[in-house]
Amino acid sequence: MNCSCFGALVSDRNKDPAHSLQHIDGALQGKIKLFTYNELSTATNNFHASNKLGRGGFGTVYKGILKNGIQVAVKALSAESKQGVNEFLTEIDVVTNVKHPNLVELIGCCVQGNNRILVYEYVENNSLDQALLGRKSNKIKLDWGKRIDICLGTARGLKFLHEELEPPIVHRDIKASNILLAEDFAPKIGDFGLAKFFPENITHISTRVAGTTGYLAPEYALRGQLTKKADVYSFGVLILEIVSGRSSAKENWGGKQKVLLEWTWELYNEKSLLELVDPDLEEYPEDEVVRFIKVALFCSQAAANRRPSMNQVVAMLSKNIRLNEKELTAPGFFEDADLSGKSSTQKKMIFDSTSRTINSFPDTITEIIPR
Numbered sequence: 061m062n063c064s065c066f067g068a069l070v071s072d073r074n075k076d077p078a079h080s081l082q083h084i085d086g087a088l089q090g091k092i093k094l095f096t097y098n099e100l101s102t103a104t105n106n107f108h109a110s111n112k113l114g115r116g117g118f119g120t121v122y123k124g125i126l127k128n129g130i131q132v133a134v135k136a137l138s139a140e141s142k143q144g145v146n147e148f149l150t151e152i153d154v155v156t157n158v159k160h161p162n163l164v165e166l167i168g169c170c171v172q173g174n175n176r177i178l179v180y181e182y183v184e185n186n187s188l189d190q191a192l193l194g195r196k197s198n199k200i201k202l203d204w205g206k207r208i209d210i211c212l213g214t215a216r217g218l219k220f221l222h223e224e225l226e227p228p229i230v231h232r233d234i235k236a237s238n239i240l241l242a243e244d245f246a247p248k249i250g251d252f253g254l255a256k257f258f259p260e261n262i263t264h265i266s267t268r269v270a271g272t273t274g275y276l277a278p279e280y281a282l283r284g285q286l287t288k289k290a291d292v293y294s295f296g297v298l299i300l301e302i303v304s305g306r307s308s309a310k311e312n313w314g315g316k317q318k319v320l321l322e323w324t325w326e327l328y329n330e331k332s333l334l335e336l337v338d339p340d341l342e343e344y345p346e347d348e349v350v351r352f353i354k355v356a357l358f359c360s361q362a363a364a365n366r367r368p369s370m371n372q373v374v375a376m377l378s379k380n381i382r383l384n385e386k387e388l389t390a391p392g393f394f395e396d397a398d399l400s401g402k403s404s405t406q407k408k409m410i411f412d413s414t415s416r417t418i419n420s421f422p423d424t425i426t427e428i429i430p431r
């Protein structure tokens with residue numbers, strides 16, 4: 061599937077900073093459903109607070125009902141949003157025509173005056189973040205069966221982005237708040253605002269580091285090297301959250317100052333991985349839970365080239381690939397990291413999110429052996 065319909069438009073805009081939104085509006089005609097501001101204002105009861113679904117880094121999301129009765133999520137980008145017209149177009153470019161049951165569908169947009177609004181399919185059951193890690197009132201009871209489906213569905217969505225699109229898409233911000241749960245709890249990956257086109261013929265894109273601390277792959281956080289394997293790393297951290305019901309953003313797991321991944325490695329070494337399991341989970345098959353945790357460790361290895369592809373991850377989760385444990389080289393992978401020139405905030409972010417974890421990596425990690 062080809063999804064590069066707006067590439068030219070984005071680069072035109074780069075050349076011409078005075079490029080007007082009206083001009084863009086013209087360019088979008090026929091490529092995506094264009095809503096008027098009035099249509100969306102009516103759908104959301106004038107963007108009324110009672111319809112507010114949440115607020116993200118780029119603006120506020122409202123629930124709306126279109127004239128034809130279809131429910132939508134309307135993401136109004138704030139005027140002061142860091143997401144400029146380029147990113148807006150990138151988001152549209154990336155998600156238009158990209159359809160998969162595990163991806164949130166972009167239905168249309170509105171580019172009128174200074175308004176930049178995205179219209180997505182409405183996803184019923186809030187974000188995984190709220191359901192799993194949120195306040196008690198927002199929490200949803202997710203049994204082991206649902207958790208398997210969420211892991212597998214998310215993996216299939218990512219596999220689609222990485223392996224089945226031309227050019228492939230690296231999401232760049234896989235995290236629990238970007239996984240929405242449908243009525244039947246099927247996961248849908250949303251928020252493609254940070255996604256970039258990723259042609260197969262280059263090994264990585266060196267780019268401004270975006271994404272969320274705690275989920276960031278070390279080579280991406282330290283060197284800005286972005287490959288599909290950065291998403292694989294984040295997905296590994298996400299599996300740990302799903303199995304444990306614990307947030308990767310906190311650093312107090314295992315009774316000491318430890319991030320979730322660090323604690324998991326410790327439990328792995330002690331052969332007590334089941335301690336990680338969410339205390340809210342009443343029944344679960346132990347061997348399967350351990351397998352999922354090990355897949356998470358495969359995914360979040362320090363060395364990007366040791367991480368599996370999403371194709372392999374789907375196979376590992378569905379038990380089509382046998383896991384085998386072998387000696388490997390993870391520690392010291394980033395000893396040569398050059399942090400000169402990084403601001404103290406950048407250094408803190410890097411160390412918080414990655415180095416402490418990397419330093420505690422054991423000598424033995426697992427390798428995938430196809431059956």
Ligand SMILES: Nc1ncnc2c1ncn2[C@@H]1O[C@H](COP(=O)(O)OP(=O)(O)OP(=O)(O)O)[C@@H](O)[C@H]1O
Nearest residue numbers: 113114115116117121133180181182183187237251
């Ligand atoms: N398509 C949707 N259907 C239902 N609710 C949605 C939809 N999209 C977003 N939401 C709700 O709006 C909230 C904010 O979403 P948004 O994508 O703007 O930010 P985020 O992912 O939480 O954070 P960030 O922008 O920093 O990544 C989500 O947590 C979710 O509760």
